[in-house]
Amino acid sequence: MVNAEIGVIGGSGLYSFLEDVTEVRVETPYGAPSDSLFLGEVGGRRVAFLPRHGRGHHVPPHRINYRANLWALRSVGVRQVLGPCAVGGLRPEYGPGTLLVPDQLVDRTKTRVQTFYDGETRADGVAPKVVHLGFADPYCPTGRKVALAAARAGDWEAVDGGTLVVVEGPRFSTRAESRWHAAMGWSVVGMTGHPEAVLARELGLCYTTLTLVTDLDAGAEAGEAVSHDEVLRVFAANVDRLRSVLFEAVAALPAEADRDCLCPHALDGIDTGIVLP
Ligand SMILES: [Zn+2]
Numbered sequence: 689m690v691n692a693e694i695g696v697i698g699g700s701g702l703y704s705f706l707e708d709v710t711e712v713r714v715e716t717p718y719g720a721p722s723d724s725l726f727l728g729e730v731g732g733r734r735v736a737f738l739p740r741h742g743r744g745h746h747v748p749p750h751r752i753n754y755r756a757n758l759w760a761l762r763s764v765g766v767r768q769v770l771g772p773c774a775v776g777g778l779r780p781e782y783g784p785g786t787l788l789v790p791d792q793l794v795d796r797t798k799t800r801v802q803t804f805y806d807g808e809t810r811a812d813g814v815a816p817k818v819v820h821l822g823f824a825d826p827y828c829p830t831g832r833k834v835a836l837a838a839a840r841a842g843d844w845e846a847v848d849g850g851t852l853v854v855v856e857g858p859r860f861s862t863r864a865e866s867r868w869h870a871a872m873g874w875s876v877v878g879m880t881g882h883p884e885a886v887l888a889r890e891l892g893l894c895y896t897t898l899t900l901v902t903d904l905d906a907g908a909e910a911g912e913a914v915s916h917d918e919v920l921r922v923f924a925a926n927v928d929r930l931r932s933v934l935f936e937a938v939a940a941l942p943a944e945a946d947r948d949c950l951c952p953h954a955l956d957g958i959d960t961g962i963v964l965p
Pocket of ligand 1: 828831893894949952
């Protein structure tokens with residue numbers, strides 16, 4: 689049966705060893721998602737995994753079809769999303785291997801479509817209205833609590849809160865940009881956290897990100913600047929741990945009837961012009 693309740697957007701290392709995974713191709717009014725959805729069961733919960741960059745990591749952060757990804761997840765029943773991602777640490781104490789669950793986000797992307805409600809008629813003739821949603825708190829408070837508890841249960845002292853600044857990429861920051869991000873008091877820097885979070889909100893989904901620090905960003909690191917190889921190496925070294933945390937969190941997320949956060953009510957009383965899947 690093609691249904692899931694929880695979505696995980698992340699690398700293939702997170703689901704590839706699961707038994708009984710069903711691959712499902714989903715088309716959306718916004719085009720194709722990064723890849724098929726991979727549906728399986730974790731801790732008694734039905735989960736849909738979506739490789740954010742596609743299998744083989746061929747889609748760069750600025751070309752990901754974020755709208756199609758979130759829409760596809762919702763269309764198979766997903767209502768709560770965990771979106772782990774690799775980041776650079778902006779403070780010396782957030783070195784490689786740090787797990788940080790942000791509570792704030794700063795958008796420094798440049799070219800990405802970041803709304804379903806842009807007033808542009810879709811290819812299928814549906815005309816969304818212009819909608820302005822609250823986004824003061826970009827992450828689900830319940831999801832954050834669950835993620836932090838799951839990390840601690842696995843002896844990983846995750847950092848509770850902080851600001852994720854999302855840059856356009858695919859290049860890494862200059863030293864000046866990195867020093868600026870740090871001077872602003874922001875915690876970690878990544879390339880995929882936006883518009884994933886806001887698009888989830890626009891669909892009434894709970895969204896929580898878990899950031900894994902793979903390197904100290906250029907301004908926080910006195911010597912060598914970050915390289916892609918080093919990012920991959922640190923990520924690989926931590927992927928088993930991250931997977932355990934995610935699975936623990938999946939099992940602990942509330943059942944649909946018990947979601948008591950505001951996320952599902954983001955669109956209450958608003959005529960969006962769109963019927964959600
Ligand atoms: Zn929520």
